Amino acid sequence: MSTQPKRASEWTIHGERVVDDSRRSILSVADVELPDGVRFEQYVLRVPNAAMVVILDDDDRVLMLWRHRFIANRWVWELPGGYLDPAESAIDCAMREVEEETGWRPRSLEKLIDFQPMIGTIDQLNTIYLARGADYTGGPLDENEAEKVAWIRLADIQDLIASGSIIGAGSVSGLLATLLLQASGKL
Incomplete structure (x- = not known):
């Protein structure tokens, strides 16, 4: 099994924690890192297609x-x-x-x-x-x-x-x- 190499501009996700989980959506905060090493939190909203x-x-x-x-x-x-x-x-x-x-x-x-x-x-x-x-x-x-x-x-x-x-x-x-x-x- 081979894995694709990470691309230079790809962000790294270090984790994600759920803030709210409701009937039609899940709101979370992802811990992300940019290619230059800057790390921050990003809100993510997951809803049905x-x-x-x-x-x-x-x-x-x-x-x-x-x-x-x-x-x-x-x-x-x-x-x-x-x-x-x-x-x-x-x-x-x-x-x-x-x-x-x-x-x-x-x-x-x-x-x-x-x-x-x-x-x-x-x-x-x-x-x-x-x-x-x-x-x-x-x-x-x-x-x-x-x-x-x-x-x-x-x-x-x-x-x-x-x-x-x-x-x-x-x-x-x-x-x-x-x-x-x-x-x-x-x-």
């Missing part, structure tokens, strides 16, 4: 949720999605979350991108899928999820991001990836 979906209809509109986010104290548009349950796949989570949050069931899902929202602090993979079309299942809107669900023109997305109406990392990442596909003619 998440999945989101960009759902496009035949009129190039995206299904989005209008939500209040208390941490930022703002109303924003977001893509449907959420945390993976234990042992749940990202694609199963994406399908479940869309239907729970919007009352729509995506017709198909294809992986769009993976990203880490804050790679220096948070250990969480986010997977974003692209769905082409959805069927309304008539599920009631959960007032705890969103104020409203609406189809937003893809042509308006850049302006909504620029105005601060779309600020979540997952929504911005997924929507920009979709706009890149559209611009390249691959959508």
Whole structure:
């Protein structure tokens, strides 16, 4: 069994202690050392992976949720999605979350991108899928999820991001990836 040699710029982790362990997250402090020998403590937040979906209809509109986010104290548009349950796949989570949050069931899902929202602090993979079309299942809107669900023109997305109406990392990442596909003619 061989081990990979340590790279010159790789940090050394001397230990990690848990500060808080709750239902959806573990907050810890890691004792880390930089390659030049400087040592310090770094907060680390470990949360379940998440999945989101960009759902496009035949009129190039995206299904989005209008939500209040208390941490930022703002109303924003977001893509449907959420945390993976234990042992749940990202694609199963994406399908479940869309239907729970919007009352729509995506017709198909294809992986769009993976990203880490804050790679220096948070250990969480986010997977974003692209769905082409959805069927309304008539599920009631959960007032705890969103104020409203609406189809937003893809042509308006850049302006909504620029105005601060779309600020979540997952929504911005997924929507920009979709706009890149559209611009390249691959959508």
